[in-house]
Amino acid sequence: MPSRHTLRLLPILMLLFTLMVLSGFAAHRVARQLGLADLQTTGLHRLDLYTASLEREIGKYAFLPGTLGLERDVLALLGKNDDGSLAPRVNAYLEQLNERAGTLSIYVIDTAGRVVASSNWRRADSFIGEDLAFRPYFREAMDSGSGRFFGIGTTRGEPGYYLASTLANDSQTVGIAVIKVSLEQLEKSWSTVEAPAMVSDENGVVILGSVADWKFTTLRTLDETTRSAFDQTQQYNRRALKPLGLNEISELEHGARLVSIAKEAPEMASVYPVTGRFLAQSRPLPGTPWTLTVLSHLKQVDDTALTRSALAVLATALLFMFGMNINERRRRLKDRLAAREALQHAHDELELKVAERTVDLSAANLLLTDEISERIRAERTLRAAQDELVQAGKLAAIGQMSTGIAHELNQPLAALRTLSGNCVRFLERGDLATTRSNLERIAQLVDRMGLINSQLRTFARKSSGELQPVSLQRALDNTLALLEPRLTEAHAEIQRQCAEPGPVALCDINRLEQVLINLIGNALDAMHGQPAPCIEISCESAGRQARLTVRDFGPGLDEEAISHLFEPFFTTKEAGVGLGLGLTISAGIIRDFGGTLKGANHPSGGAIFTLELELSKLSDEATGHE
Ligand code: ADP
Numbered sequence: 001m002p003s004r005h006t007l008r009l010l011p012i013l014m015l016l017f018t019l020m021v022l023s024g025f026a027a028h029r030v031a032r033q034l035g036l037a038d039l040q041t042t043g044l045h046r047l048d049l050y051t052a053s054l055e056r057e058i059g060k061y062a063f064l065p066g067t068l069g070l071e072r073d074v075l076a077l078l079g080k081n082d083d084g085s086l087a088p089r090v091n092a093y094l095e096q097l098n099e100r101a102g103t104l105s106i107y108v109i110d111t112a113g114r115v116v117a118s119s120n121w122r123r124a125d126s127f128i129g130e131d132l133a134f135r136p137y138f139r140e141a142m143d144s145g146s147g148r149f150f151g152i153g154t155t156r157g158e159p160g161y162y163l164a165s166t167l168a169n170d171s172q173t174v175g176i177a178v179i180k181v182s183l184e185q186l187e188k189s190w191s192t193v194e195a196p197a198m199v200s201d202e203n204g205v206v207i208l209g210s211v212a213d214w215k216f217t218t219l220r221t222l223d224e225t226t227r228s229a230f231d232q233t234q235q236y237n238r239r240a241l242k243p244l245g246l247n248e249i250s251e252l253e254h255g256a257r258l259v260s261i262a263k264e265a266p267e268m269a270s271v272y273p274v275t276g277r278f279l280a281q282s283r284p285l286p287g288t289p290w291t292l293t294v295l296s297h298l299k300q301v302d303d304t305a306l307t308r309s310a311l312a313v314l315a316t317a318l319l320f321m322f323g324m325n326i327n328e329r330r331r332r333l334k335d336r337l338a339a340r341e342a343l344q345h346a347h348d349e350l351e352l353k354v355a356e357r358t359v360d361l362s363a364a365n366l367l368l369t370d371e372i373s374e375r376i377r378a379e380r381t382l383r384a385a386q387d388e389l390v391q392a393g394k395l396a397a398i399g400q401m402s403t404g405i406a407h408e409l410n411q412p413l414a415a416l417r418t419l420s421g422n423c424v425r426f427l428e429r430g431d432l433a434t435t436r437s438n439l440e441r442i443a444q445l446v447d448r449m450g451l452i453n454s455q456l457r458t459f460a461r462k463s464s465g466e467l468q469p470v471s472l473q474r475a476l477d478n479t480l481a482l483l484e485p486r487l488t489e490a491h492a493e494i495q496r497q498c499a500e501p502g503p504v505a506l507c508d509i510n511r512l513e514q515v516l517i518n519l520i521g522n523a524l525d526a527m528h529g530q531p532a533p534c535i536e537i538s539c540e541s542a543g544r545q546a547r548l549t550v551r552d553f554g555p556g557l558d559e560e561a562i563s564h565l566f567e568p569f570f571t572t573k574e575a576g577v578g579l580g581l582g583l584t585i586s587a588g589i590i591r592d593f594g595g596t597l598k599g600a601n602h603p604s605g606g607a608i609f610t611l612e613l614e615l616s617k618l619s620d621e622a623t624g625h626e
Contacts, residue, residue: 016320020313027312028305035301040256043281046294050197051283061181065165068177077117078110078175091121104160104180111175113138125155136233137164141176148288150207152237159183183208195296196272202289205241211274217244256281273297412445469616470509472539472548473502479516490524490533497538503546505613507593515589518582519550519609526554546615551608556601565599
């Protein structure tokens with residue numbers, strides 16, 4: 001099976017083949033036409049040349065027969081006025097004239113057609129006495145005054161050209177003078193011809209030819225009537241007139257023809273090619289019924305046409321290959337350009353994308369920077385707000401606690417008044433021991449009041465923000481002290497489970513207390529209405545963490561509370577009671593400490609809040625602010 005490559009090549013090869021054939025054919029045709037035109041021109045020149053030389057040669061003798069009419073002896077002989085001496089004289093005269101003119105023979109015939117005197121009178125086969133009335137030139141001359149004839153001699157069988165002219169004495173025709181010119185004589189002028197030439201007579205018989213073997217061949221086939229007529233006139237003296245074998249191939253312009261001459265064995269001896277194809281150009285010879293034909297061999301034209309055709313085929317193949325090559329190159333160049341363009345396009349696109357991305361990136365960067373600065377701003381604002389809220393929360397707590405505080409302070413104040421009043425009276429009585437006991441009691445009460453005051457101050461104070469080791473126990477103590485009025489009021493029980501020494505975490509005690517107040521406060525709120533509310537508080541160290549839990553026995557956290565527990569302003573409490581900020585602030589504070597605050601439901605009921613802070617290295621040393 002042919003490969004795909006071969007299948008692709010097939011139409012190209014077929015096209016190449018067709019082009020080669022066409023170009024070869026066209027080149028052959030054109031070269032042949034041009035060659036033929038050239039040959040025709042040369043042939044015409046030759047025709048002119050040969051006609052002129054032949055005419056000149058014949059013309060040389062044309063006047064000769066007529067001049068015999070100037071000879072008195074000749075006229076007298078023909079006029080039958082011979083006294084017996086005339087004939088030898090005329091014969092001698094004719095003999096001399098024949099010799100001088102270089103003709104074959106000269107003789108005179110009387111009106112009956114009998115030869116009365118002849119140049120060859122000495123020879124045994126002399127014409128004298130011969131009856132030549134049957135010869136066409138005799139009759140022609142008798143009819144028109146002159147006659148011309150080609151023929152072969154009847155006595156010696158010598159071919160020649162007969163020129164006859166009537167001789168008249170006192171305008172009466174007395175006879176005819178005849179000159180026979182040898183054909184060789186005429187052919188002399190052709191000794192230098194470059195191409196084969198021939199002269200055929202009115203019967204198509206070649207009488208003169210540059211090729212000896214062509215003589216007495218016929219150019220056309222003779223029918224029987226013509227042949228029997230020849231026998232009568234003995235024009236060709238019964239020679240076998242063989243056909244030359246000339247076949248006409250085609251007729252060209254200006255009477256030219258393409259002919260072929262068949263090869264006949266044995267080969268004719270000639271300096272020219274005598275067989276093959278020729279360009280034949282003919283022309284009638286003026287003053288004769290003859291036709292001169294010049295043959296130019298076509299071999300050279302054919303050879304040139306073939307060479308040109310081969311060159312054209314070669315040139316076509318080369319041009320085709322060149323074209324294919326150029327086409328292939330152009331295709332490759334196009335591919336390369338397309339590839340380069342695609343590459344450039346891809347490169348441009350990539351650059352564009354990079355530029356876009358860079359712009360995006362810068363925009364994103366800007367946005368990010370903006371966002372970061374926004375965040376920082378928001379954080380700051382939030383922190384400020386948070387601080388404010390913490391502060392507000394504290395103030396709110398103080399507000400809440402104010403009743404309790406007032407109550408708390410009123411009691412010792414009332415006790416102080418009573419005790420101080422009693423002291424005065426006991427001093428007056430001189431009861432120093434009771435006075436002393438009263439004063440100690442007063443001092444205790446003042447201490448307690450100072451403690452409440454200091455706690456309130458601490459709570460209200462803004463935090464420094466610095467993390468310090470804080471004992472959770474201490475923070476819890478402070479918180480419970482602060483919440484004591486509330487706890488007492490609610491009859492709440494606090495169950496502390498803290499192993500000594502309690503954990504020390506890194507934080508800010510004030511803010512941690514704030515968180516614890518909030519968690520314990522929420523626990524109390526959740527158990528509001530319970531007769532004996534209980535809050536379990538534990539603190540312990542777990543690994544690197546300090547953990548504190550506040551658990552109540554309230555209803556616990558429902559689903560909504562769990563999912564929104566640390567969100568600001570989430571509250572289930574009545575308006576004015578809860579703001580929903582407690583856990584949010586608490587979680588924020590613990591986060592600031594780096595710890596966590598989580599709310600969940602205890603498996604045995606109630607809510608449990610777990611607070612985890614990073615343990616300080618000083619975990620065994622209870623530290624904190626007063
Ligand atoms: P507030 O106390 O002002 O409502 P918080 O942030 O402290 O704000 O509490 C938010 C909400 O979380 C409360 O309204 C309550 O519904 C719920 N919550 C907090 N602690 C407890 C708890 N111990 N038991 C049940 N619910 C609680």
